[in-house]
Amino acid sequence: xxxxxxxxxxxxxxxxxxxxxxxxxxxxxxxxxxxxxxxxxxxxxxxxxxxxxxxxxxxxxxxxxxxxxxxxxxxxxxxxxxxxxxxxxxxxxxxxxxxxxxxxxxxxxxxxxxxxxxxxxxxxxxxxxxxxxxxxxxxxxxxxxxxxxxxxxxxxxxxxxxxxxxxxxxxxxxxxxxxxxxxxxxxxxxxxxxxxxxxxxxxxxxxxxxxxxxxxxxxxxxxxxxxxxxxxxxxxxxxxxxxxxxxxxxxxxxxxxxxxxxxxxxxxxxxxxxxxxxxxxxxxxxxxxxxxxxxxxxxxxxxxxxxxxxxxxxxxxxxxxxxxxxxxxxxxxxxxxxxxxxxxxxxxxxxxxxxxxxxxxxxxxxxxxxxxxxxxxxxxxxxxxxxxxxxxxxxxxxxxxxxxxxxxxxxxxxxxxxxxxxxxxxxxxxxxxxxxxxxxxxxxxxxxxxxxxxxxxxxxxxxxxxxxxxxxxxxxxxxxxxxxxxxxxxxxxxxxxxx
Amino acid sequence: xxxxxxxxxxxxxxxxxxxxxxxxxxxxxxxxxxxxxxxxxxxxxxxxxxxxxxxxxxxxxxxxxxxxxxxxxxxxxxxxxxxxxxxxxxxxxxxxxxxxxxxxxxxxxxxxxxxxxxxxxxxxxxxxxxxxxxxxxxxxxxxxxxxxxxxxxxxxxxxxxxxxxxxxxxxxxxxxxxxxxxxxxxxxxxxxxxxxxxxxxxxxxxxxxxxxxxxxxxxxxxxxxxxxxxxxxxxxxxxxxxxxxxxxxxxxxxxxxxxxxxxxxxxxxxxxxxxxxxxxxxxxxxxxxxxxxxxxxxxxxxxxxxxxxxxxxxxxxxxxxxxxxxxxxxxxxxxxxxxxxxxxxx
Numbered sequence: 001x002x003x004x005x006x007x008x009x010x011x012x013x014x015x016x017x018x019x020x021x022x023x024x025x026x027x028x029x030x031x032x033x034x035x036x037x038x039x040x041x042x043x044x045x046x047x048x049x050x051x052x053x054x055x056x057x058x059x060x061x062x063x064x065x066x067x068x069x070x071x072x073x074x075x076x077x078x079x080x081x082x083x084x085x086x087x088x089x090x091x092x093x094x095x096x097x098x099x100x101x102x103x104x105x106x107x108x109x110x111x112x113x114x115x116x117x118x119x120x121x122x123x124x125x126x127x128x129x130x131x132x133x134x135x136x137x138x139x140x141x142x143x144x145x146x147x148x149x150x151x152x153x154x155x156x157x158x159x160x161x162x163x164x165x166x167x168x169x170x171x172x173x174x175x176x177x178x179x180x181x182x183x184x185x186x187x188x189x190x191x192x193x194x195x196x197x198x199x200x201x202x203x204x205x206x207x208x209x210x211x212x213x214x215x216x217x218x219x220x221x222x223x224x225x226x227x228x229x230x231x232x233x234x235x236x237x238x239x240x241x242x243x244x245x246x247x248x249x250x251x252x253x254x255x256x257x258x259x260x261x262x263x264x265x266x267x268x269x270x271x272x273x274x275x276x277x278x279x280x281x282x283x284x285x286x287x288x289x290x291x292x293x294x295x296x297x298x299x300x301x302x303x304x305x306x307x308x309x310x311x312x313x314x315x316x317x318x319x320x321x322x323x324x325x326x327x328x329x330x331x332x333x334x335x336x337x338x339x340x341x342x343x344x345x346x347x348x349x350x351x352x353x354x355x356x357x358x359x360x361x362x363x364x365x366x367x368x369x370x371x372x373x374x375x376x377x378x379x380x381x382x383x384x385x386x387x388x389x390x391x392x393x394x395x396x397x398x399x400x401x402x403x404x405x406x407x408x409x410x411x412x413x414x415x416x417x418x419x420x421x422x423x424x425x426x427x428x429x430x431x432x433x434x435x436x437x438x439x440x441x442x443x444x445x446x447x448x449x450x451x452x453x454x455x456x457x458x459x460x461x462x463x464x465x466x467x468x469x470x471x472x473x474x475x476x477x478x479x480x481x482x483x484x485x486x487x488x489x490x491x492x493x494x495x496x497x498x499x
Numbered sequence: 500x501x502x503x504x505x506x507x508x509x510x511x512x513x514x515x516x517x518x519x520x521x522x523x524x525x526x527x528x529x530x531x532x533x534x535x536x537x538x539x540x541x542x543x544x545x546x547x548x549x550x551x552x553x554x555x556x557x558x559x560x561x562x563x564x565x566x567x568x569x570x571x572x573x574x575x576x577x578x579x580x581x582x583x584x585x586x587x588x589x590x591x592x593x594x595x596x597x598x599x600x601x602x603x604x605x606x607x608x609x610x611x612x613x614x615x616x617x618x619x620x621x622x623x624x625x626x627x628x629x630x631x632x633x634x635x636x637x638x639x640x641x642x643x644x645x646x647x648x649x650x651x652x653x654x655x656x657x658x659x660x661x662x663x664x665x666x667x668x669x670x671x672x673x674x675x676x677x678x679x680x681x682x683x684x685x686x687x688x689x690x691x692x693x694x695x696x697x698x699x700x701x702x703x704x705x706x707x708x709x710x711x712x713x714x715x716x717x718x719x720x721x722x723x724x725x726x727x728x729x730x731x732x733x734x735x736x737x738x739x740x741x742x743x744x745x746x747x748x749x750x751x752x753x754x755x756x757x758x759x760x761x762x763x764x765x766x767x768x769x770x771x772x773x774x775x776x777x778x779x780x781x782x783x784x785x786x787x788x789x790x791x792x793x794x795x796x797x798x799x800x801x802x803x804x805x806x807x808x809x810x811x812x813x814x815x816x817x818x819x820x821x822x823x824x825x826x827x828x829x830x831x832x833x834x835x836x837x838x839x840x841x842x843x844x845x
Contacts, residue, residue: 168710189674189843191579282553348583357587361538448538448564448589459545459567 006186007206013085014160017093018153021100025152027247028054028101030239053251057258058098061437063454064477065091066169067461068262088170092163094254096156103152106385110147117144147221154218155380161210162339165439169461183207184341184440201349204342215337266470273471280468287453287472291479294436294452297363298480301370302378302432306424308332308371309379313386333379336372343373344441351445366445366452373441374431381430385423394419410493417492425491429484436480536562537773538589540577543596543760544732547795554789555780561773566590578604581765585609591768592777594760597680598625598634601761602829605631611764613775617782620801624824625759634759635782636790636797637819638730640681641746643716643737648725651745656726665706669715669727672708673698674839677730677758681749682839683832684823688751691838698842720744730758731815732795739794748818757822759800760790 031050069087117140124133164184183206190203239247277284311329314322335343347369351360359365397419401412442452453476460469541548545567552563568577578600581590585607593610595601604610605627612630625634644651649659659668671678685694702708707724709715715727716734720742728749737744748755762781764774780786782801790797791812798812798819805813 189840352583352587354586360584360587361589448566449536451566456545456567 003183003186003190003203004206006181006183007210009181010161010183011157011210013089013092014157017089017096017160018157020093021097021156022149022153024097024247024250025100025104025156026149027239027243028097028250029104029152031244031247032101032105050251053255054098054101057254058095059433059481060095060259060262061477062095062163062166063169063437063439063457063461064266064473065095065258065262066166067457067465067473068265070169070461084170088167091166091170091258092160094250094258095166096159097250097254099159100152100156103155103380104148107148107151110144112140112144112147114144117141150221151218151380154214154221157214158211158218158337158339161207161214162341164341165437165458169458183210187341198349200345204338204345207342208338211338266473269465270467270470270474273467273469276468277471277475283468283472287456287475290451290453290456291476293450294442294454294476295432295480295483297366297370297442297450297452298432298435301367301374301435302428304367304371305374305378305431306382306428308375309382312379313382332372333376336374336376340369340373340438340440343369344444347372347441348444361447363447363450366441366447366450369441369445370435370438373438374435377434378427378431381427382424385427414492421491422488425488429488433480433484535770536564537591537770537777539563539565539592539594539777540568540581540590541565541594542568542577542600543594544795547732547790547793547797548594550793551781551786551789555777559773559776559780561776563777581609582607588765588767590765591770591774593763593765594781595632595762596638596760597677597758598632598761598825599680599683599828599832601632601763602627602826603832604763605629606829609766611766611768611771613764613778615775615779615782617779620784621782622800624822624826625800627826632761632763633778633782634761635800636787637757637759637800637822638677638732638795638797639815639818639822640677640749640756640758641729641731641734642726642749643719643729643734644726644745644747645719645722645724645743646745647743648722651747653747656747659726660701663704665701665704667707667725669707669709669718669724670701671712671715671728672710674836674843676711678712678728679832679836679839680758680825680828681728681756683828683835684751684756684825686835686838687828687831688823691834694835695838716744732797735794735796735811751823753821754823755818755821757798757819758825760797 028050032047032054069091120136120140124136127133162184164182167182167185187200187203187207191200277287308329312326312333314326335346347365350356351365394416397412397415401409401416403409403412436452437454439454439458442455443458446452446455457469457473457476460472539552541552545565548567549565552565555561556563566577577593577595581588581593581604584590588609593601593604601610610631614630617635618626618630618633621633621635625637626632642651642656644656649655659665673679673682682694685697689697707718707727709718712729712733713736715724715729716737718724719727719729720737720740731746734744734746760781762778764771764778768774784799784801784803787797787799787801788803788807791799791803792807792809796809796812796815798815799808800819808816
């Protein structure tokens with residue numbers, strides 16, 4: 001299958017995932033935004049539970065899911081390619097719905113409210129139904145409810161289109177009729193036996209076009225929605241019982257399929273592995289080093305990406321150079337939109353040229369690739385988090401922070417952490433977790449002496465399952481999560497002192 | 500500076516400080532202590548090769564930084580990387596898990612000739628006459644059979660391959676690894692037209708093509724497939740696990756397919772002496788014996804005491820002696836790979 005066809009197939013899969021995800025995302029976003037629940041103790045508990053159960057499947061690393069389902073499956077996937085495609089599609093759908101739901105929840109309301117659309121419809125009923133009537137209705141839909149949906153669904157499309165690791169571990173291969181195909185795999189196969197170093201870059205044109213077809217309208221919409229948002233949050237329709245039940249069915253199924261089954265399977269398998277891992281000091285120290293290398297790369301890249309993404313969001317203050325800085329950083333945001341494979345190939349090529357070769361086997365190449373890959377995601381997260389403007393509580397907390405009493409100032413700091421700064425922290429922590437598990441750039445670009453944990457695990461996972469590998473996988477999953485939690489709890493009281 | 504901007508500033512300051520500190524740590528970790536280390540690109544299974552490289556470090560005091568290939572892209576990924584790094588090599592020694600890819604690198608002028616003590620103990624059939632690469636510790640291509648599902652006999656295998664539905668037979672994708680070497684042998688022996696016809700036939704009858712030889716082994720061991728093509732080292736993983744498997748050597752025109760590891764020095768290395776030490780170490784009888792007694796049961800090609808060999812390896816040595824001559828197959832491999840690519844990316 002040619003690269004163009006593979007891109008077409010991958011985009012079709014991504015589009016189907018988007019279509020299937022849209023109603024669930026809308027439902028979940030409404031559940032997350034249930035204001036009444038905030039004032040009830042049980043409601044708050046349910047909200048917390050919903051958030052937790054919803055986000056965990058998305059944060060479950062693809063490597064863990066692919067490892068569990070890749071070699072262990074009750075279905076003979078290899079003999080029925082459509083089953084492989086179905087499993088891949090379902091897992092991707094379940095993993096990406098949380099992204100859509102959260103983005104939809106955080107996206108500011110559209111300027112065209114449901115009430116105004118209804119009024120317009122009433123005014124149109126008197127007119128004869130012509131093409132222009134439908135065009136007006138479509139325009140209203142695009143400026144109204146769709147404005148809230150497009151960023152979320154566009155992001156789901158991009159993530160599904162660019163997915164690589166899960167597919168590779170599930171054995172997504174081309175070759176047989178009905179076999180699942182991914183453009184990433186086809187591009188990778190195109191490279192075999194090719195001596196021309198520039199050739200891989202030429203092949204990235206097709207995937208880039210598919211990416212851009214979604215990205216350009218998406219960026220335009222997001223940038224417009226900063227200025228065109230309703231001043232007040234419209235009242236959301238209450239979620240009906242059946243709809244609520246359906247949403248909970250999704251949440252429970254996704255949690256079980258994407259997280260519990262892989263985790264339970266790997267945990268059960270790892271029971272004998274910890275002792276063996278502890279006995280083999282060489283292996284344990286190697287893994288620890290690789291986990292730390294992965295965390296260091298991820299942390300640094302996420303920090304830099306956060307700063308780069310923050311520049312275009314600086315309010316114009318008339319200071320010289322701000323405009324230039326913004327233009328330059330916008331250019332830095334573009335390459336990452338193509339996904340980590342295209343970024344990785346480009347950086348590999350650049351660092352093999354005479355000019356950049358001195359830096360080839362240093363952390364610079366992987367670091368830059370990760371920053372470029374993360375920067376647009378960081379911008380998106382910051383846009384979304386900033387779009388949720390601090391409410392009255394934020395202003396009150398700021399007033400409290402000016403108090404002369406130390407304890408009050410510290411309490412204000414902690415409040416501000418919850419209201420405002422925790423969003424910035426997670427706008428970095430989330431990309432850091434993405435970077436930690438990003439295998440594509442890491443495999444191509446890691447310096448010889450610095451192997452991130454994901455690369456070693458991915459390599460070992462192809463040999464099948466064993467207790468030690470399962471124990472190693474669980475450790476690699478746990479450490480960054482513990483670190484993210486640790487830094488969050490460290491920064492929370494720090495905010496109180498610094499305000 | 501307004502009060503409103505103040506918190507943004509301290510947050511940005513903390514982030515920038517952490518990023519700089521991390522970058523400095525990464526930079527110093529990557530640049531300082533590893534300058535003298537030997538960079539080894541290793542396509543052989545990490546689980547087996549890592550231990551040997553660590554032993555080399557302990558015995559010689561020379562630090563080794565290995566870069567491993569993934570199972571799915573076996574050897575082609577590293578071979579491509581070496582080609583792309585030709586102008587500015589960072590690799591010093593290439594330990595490939597087969598010979599044809601290494602021979603191709605030799606043809607492209609990427610390798611440095613070396614005929615040391617290790618080279619001299621390996622038979623002529625398994626080394627480059629000019630010393631650009633040397634083979635050692637081989638594997639055989641074998642049929643792996645699930646004994647709960649079928650009889651492990653040549654007749655039964657032949658009958659299964661002649662059936663209309665091959666979905667219970669697994670093979671690794673032929674564009675990679677030892678399956679590519681296998682196809683290259685068939686390309687050379689059968690000639691292209693016959694191989695293409697045969698390949699179309701097995702694909703039409705829906706043979707299961709999977710990512711790598713270890714996946715083939717797992718599918719057969721678990722009973723998802725009845726039989727498949729794999730290598731002896733993968734077969735022994737299943738056998739050691741207690742899975743119901745048996746093996747038979749794959750024969751083409753009566754000859755087996757014996758695929759040695761190979762080692763070569765990269766031209767332009769700045770650590771030639773250390774690289775030569777590693778090559779001699781890998782080609783030594785001790786290393787061949789260690790690989791033979793490891794779980795991968797590699798077949799020694801140089802002289803070793805037969806008593807030292809594990810019982811599993813002794814019959815393999817006899818089959819290896821009947822191996823097809825791979826020395827002139829570099830061109831067939833290139834042609835075969837070009838055809839396979841055109842087939843897959845059509």
